[in-house]
Amino acid sequence: MGISIEEMNNMQLDVLKEIGNIGAGNAATALAKMVNRKIDMNVPKVEVLEFKEVTELLGGAEIPVCGIYFDVDGDLTGNIMFLLTMKSSRILANMLLYKEDNSEILDEIDQSALQEIGNILSGAYISSLTALTGLNLKISIPSLSLDMAGAILSVPIIQYGQVGDKVLLIETEFNEGDDNIKGYFFLVPDVDSFEILLKSLGVLE
Template identity: 60%
Template structure:
């Protein structure tokens, strides 16, 4: 199968956008239940990119970010990662913990709260993908890191760049009580798993 992103057809892009829309809706519902308040989530921007393009979209390789990382297991293998810049992560802490935005390094409790949000978002998209493809998909427990974007992205790059350089990039923006958060969800299947996804999405 030719996985040149320039040759992928509009059907696939429409399917991926539908995945983004449904996943975002599920994530907004789950976050609203967690916060016991309404959460608005904009229609996500969904793109299929080369791995090398990602760091420029999240502020450059030296931009400090929070990365929440999961392994995907089951019928496909890969990674999923939720990335927030530090400003967005602190805004999210303010929403989650109903406290003034921290101007210091995040503590263990605050990091745990961010990890739980990453878990909710990742699970929402993976569960949606599983329903759309009838595949058995599972995610690992989250691993969280605060570092420069280049270092954060090196984890999946080292593991999967030798078998696939394609990544599904979902830019997600949500708000609660006029506080907005922008995060990026990265779905990184290996090459064989990408073909399985396409086949089960009816785009083979």
């Protein structure tokens, strides 16, 4: 049986938080290249939260959000989810598609653009993790869902039940001009993956 996030000590959590910081920086760089604009990034907040707290952070279970979901495979297995508010989703879609649209309705082209952005940003995080750990990791083609926060989070909650009820969440804010984009990454690991990750980082014997 592997280690769960509840069992990690402060040093182990600090190492994971530093990976979150590095990954967020790489994601900001990747996003800037993708949209060909200057993207500023606030220092990311990396926290260990219960799933119900993630829902509260987003504004409640009934708040509509955009969820982009990936399987992680290789030396670690699990899932990554990237969550965006509908406002942030619209700003990102507009940036990539070079349009001005204030509608909260995201059509198929908008959704395709968001999937590609999610792919680039999650790829930046995974690349950071691979570089720091030496582990071989790859992510699946993203799946996108537009639904209430509670419904979208119910999928990882069910999968994560065997490991624990807490999750490592990276809250990242990107700024382009007057536009502010807030995204939430979290890793949903399979039962043995935290132990493998911590050993590869040298903070678990």
